[in-house]
Amino acid sequence: MAAGKNLSLFRDKPVKVLLAKPGIDGHDRGMFVLAKAFRDAGMDVLYAGLLPTPEEVVDTAINEDVDVIALSLLNGAHLVVFKKVADLMKKRGIDDIAIVGGGTIPDADKPKLEKLGITGNYGPGTPLKTIIEHIIMRAEEARSRKLGIA
Amino acid sequence: MVDSSSFWSEKLKNIEERNKSEDPQYKKWKKEVLEKWNPGSEEKEFINSSGIPIKELYVPGDLHGDLNERLGYPGTFPFTRGIYPDMYRGRLWTMRMFSGFGTPEDTNRRLKYLIQHGESGLSIAFDMPTLYGYDCNNERAEGEVGKCGVNVSTLKDMEVLFDGIDLGRVSTSMTINAPAIVLLAMYMAVAKKQGVPLDRISGTVQADILKEYIAQKEWIFPPEVHLRMIRDMMVFCTESAPRWNYISISGYHIREAGASAVQELAFTLADGFHYVEMGLNAGLSADDFAPRLSFFFNSSINFFEEIAKMRAARRIWATVLKEKYGARNPRTMMLKFHTQTSGYTLTWQQPLNNIIRTTIEAMAGVLGGTQSLHTNSYDEAWALPSENAVKVALRTQQIIAEESGIADTVDPLGGSYYVEWLTDEMEKQAYSYFDRIEKAGGILKAIKTGYIQKEIANTSYRRQLRIEEGKEIMVGVNKYVEENEPPIKILRISKKAQLSQRKRLNDVLASRDQEKVRRSLERLEDAMKDESVNLMPYMIEAVESYATIEEISNIGRRLYGGWKEPVIV
Numbered sequence: 001m002a003a004g005k006n007l008s009l010f011r012d013k014p015v016k017v018l019l020a021k022p023g024i025d026g027h028d029r030g031m032f033v034l035a036k037a038f039r040d041a042g043m044d045v046l047y048a049g050l051l052p053t054p055e056e057v058v059d060t061a062i063n064e065d066v067d068v069i070a071l072s073l074l075n076g077a078h079l080v081v082f083k084k085v086a087d088l089m090k091k092r093g094i095d096d097i098a099i100v101g102g103g104t105i106p107d108a109d110k111p112k113l114e115k116l117g118i119t120g121n122y123g124p125g126t127p128l129k130t131i132i133e134h135i136i137m138r139a140e141e142a143r144s145r146k147l148g149i150a
Numbered sequence: 151m152v153d154s155s156s157f158w159s160e161k162l163k164n165i166e167e168r169n170k171s172e173d174p175q176y177k178k179w180k181k182e183v184l185e186k187w188n189p190g191s192e193e194k195e196f197i198n199s200s201g202i203p204i205k206e207l208y209v210p211g212d213l214h215g216d217l218n219e220r221l222g223y224p225g226t227f228p229f230t231r232g233i234y235p236d237m238y239r240g241r242l243w244t245m246r247m248f249s250g251f252g253t254p255e256d257t258n259r260r261l262k263y264l265i266q267h268g269e270s271g272l273s274i275a276f277d278m279p280t281l282y283g284y285d286c287n288n289e290r291a292e293g294e295v296g297k298c299g300v301n302v303s304t305l306k307d308m309e310v311l312f313d314g315i316d317l318g319r320v321s322t323s324m325t326i327n328a329p330a331i332v333l334l335a336m337y338m339a340v341a342k343k344q345g346v347p348l349d350r351i352s353g354t355v356q357a358d359i360l361k362e363y364i365a366q367k368e369w370i371f372p373p374e375v376h377l378r379m380i381r382d383m384m385v386f387c388t389e390s391a392p393r394w395n396y397i398s399i400s401g402y403h404i405r406e407a408g409a410s411a412v413q414e415l416a417f418t419l420a421d422g423f424h425y426v427e428m429g430l431n432a433g434l435s436a437d438d439f440a441p442r443l444s445f446f447f448n449s450s451i452n453f454f455e456e457i458a459k460m461r462a463a464r465r466i467w468a469t470v471l472k473e474k475y476g477a478r479n480p481r482t483m484m485l486k487f488h489t490q491t492s493g494y495t496l497t498w499q500q501p502l503n504n505i506i507r508t509t510i511e512a513m514a515g516v517l518g519g520t521q522s523l524h525t526n527s528y529d530e531a532w533a534l535p536s537e538n539a540v541k542v543a544l545r546t547q548q549i550i551a552e553e554s555g556i557a558d559t560v561d562p563l564g565g566s567y568y569v570e571w572l573t574d575e576m577e578k579q580a581y582s583y584f585d586r587i588e589k590a591g592g593i594l595k596a597i598k599t600g601y602i603q604k605e606i607a608n609t610s611y612r613r614q615l616r617i618e619e620g621k622e623i624m625v626g627v628n629k630y631v632e633e634n635e636p637p638i639k640i641l642r643i644s645k646k647a648q649l650s651q652r653k654r655l656n657d658v659l660a661s662r663d664q665e666k667v668r669r670s671l672e673r674l675e676d677a678m679k680d681e682s683v684n685l686m687p688y689m690i691e692a693v694e695s696y697a698t699i700e701e702i703s704n705i706g707r708r709l710y711g712g713w714k715e716p717v718i719v
Binding site for chain 2: 023024025026028029032033035036037039045047049050051053075076077079080081084104106107108123124125127128129
């Protein structure tokens with residue numbers, strides 16, 4: 001499904017995204033740029049603050065009933081830490097929240113992350129538009145599940 | 151110390167007056183020659199990272215007042231042209247390549263490799279668990295051990311890191327902030343073991359906690375706790391390790407977090423003034439300790455803007471130290487700095503182009519009068535640099551130093567109408583920020599309320615939008631894009647680092663004298679509770695008992711808790 005085909009899903013409640021940097025990493029420049037860009041694109045944006053544990057990220061996502069968790073790491077620990085988040089979601093039986101990733105992720109790691117359901121995995125220099133379209137596409141899947149129309 | 155409330159606003163007023171520009175001949179030329187030549191030339195926008203509009207031409211009329219007075223001669227107040235009379239003719243800048251990854255053994259090998267290839271000063275990067283004061287066996291450290299730098303949990307790791315390297319002969323810069331006092335204690339302990347007296351060790355710990363709250367976000371405790379530790383290093387080193395730079399006041403990270411050149415200049419110097427006031431409040435005089443303060447700036451891609459920034463920084467620091475903080479010794483007024491080329495400007499796309507970017511930025515650092523320089527490697531947008539990429543980066547400096555001739559004369563751009571005008575303009579805008587920060591309640595308050603962070607986030611977002619709109623070009627990213635680029639070979643840190651670090655930590659934990667550890671941590675805790683005590687000797691005692699970085703940090707975590715940053719988005 002192409003992004004934006006199903007925008008009626010978000011008429012009453014806009015796309016809700018949780019931005020998070022789980023793991024020990026303070027490189028938050030990209031996060032703040034994305035937060036502003038997502039907000040300008042009409043999304044409801046939450047930021048998990050610095051150094052949340054994967055548990056805290058998952059708890060916040062569930063409590064806030066977000067559509068998408070957007071994870072970022074620039075410290076090389078994405079394979080371990082993103083996986084922790086995906087595993088926790090699976091363990092708790094959550095399938096109506098999508099997970100996307102970004103940061104300094106070598107191409108070779110992308111298929112491994114996609115296998116865990118973590119998509120996007122955009123690197124430096126990716127246009128904001130590409131990221132926003134991807135978030136909307138994943139949010140549509142998640143929202144459809146929430147509404148039981150998937 | 152001169153009262154702050156009017157100092158900044160009066161300075162600003164004087165500089166604004168000085169910078170007013172009027173040149174009738176220029177106006178005539180513009181009207182009669184330029185506009186006839188290219189009637190549409192006013193449409194395109196020329197601005198630098200600081201948002202300063204750039205004119206098509208700078209002329210003598212752009213330089214006002216007594217230029218000689220605000221330039222001085224090299225090695226004389228206000229040091230605009232350089233802090234040493236002969237600059238690089240006497241001695242080249244120190245080529246200091248930042249390195250560190252994996253285990254202490256890995257990094258020890260890389261340090262020896264760099265020494266062998268002509269590097270003149272060591273510079274160590276630590277991994278995330280170390281930077282945040284966690285041991286390698288903490289659950290949070292999973293997957294992060296040795297990834298962004300070398301892992302150090304106990305003194306044992308530090309002994310391996312410097313094995314075979316004489317601490318009496320090298321100068322070592324350690325990029326460590328929140329737990330700086332612990333790593334400095336470890337370095338001193340290794341020196342003692344090697345039989346090197348403390349007054350012979352030389353080097354730097356970054357320890358600039360204010361820029362952590364502003365930009366890099368690596369803190370453990372609330373600001374006041376870290377500031378007290380910096381005060382203790384300041385006082386201890388002033389007395390016992392006079393060749394040690396206990397702080398490197400850093401604009402680098404502020405810039406990388408998205409600030410403009412002017413913001414980097416202003417916020418970094420404002421942090422510096424705060425540390426000076428801290429030393430004065432601890433009963434030292436500026437001449438006692440300020441000569442040991444050094445700076446760390448970013449050199450980004452807008453060539454002349456960077457050079458002007460560095461020249462303005464020297465002039466402001468000298469002027470304020472003299473006029474506001476009562477410095478008498480010229481050495482106190484000299485702003486010494488390290489430069490690193492910009493990581494942000496490196497692109498993931500077409501990575502070899504990064505060699506060119508780094509070369510331009512490195513040249514700006516040299517023309518700006520830096521004392522030491524790190525050049526980034528072309529593969530660093532992807533990962534930690536591979537050995538070959540590091541070698542190219544080091545060779546870049548050697549080519550600039552020994553082939554290009556730009557180091558043959560002091561401040562070769564001095565007197566350029568454009569560079570001097572831009573230096574004056576950056577100076578003015580920095581004072582404007584000092585005045586605003588003062589009105590916002592000082593730098594510490596401006597950080598705690600998120601004012602500084604918001605200023606940076608706004609600049610960063612504006613810049614990103616300009617890139618998206620194609621108003622600002624990044625070659626290979628939004629222009630001259632290539633599809634299907636082949637992947638490059640990058641350095642991978644194996645999981646072995648984590649396993650072997652955990653094993654060594656377990657061995658240390660099993661073999662150390664537990665009673666000695668307990669007693670040293672207890673004494674350290676008592677010292678922490680008493681603000682008037684200097685923590686440094688207690689830190690050294692604790693690391694010598696092989697207490698871990700996390701055990702030591704946990705004392706502060708228990709006593710003072712952590713820190714939650716203000717919400718800025």
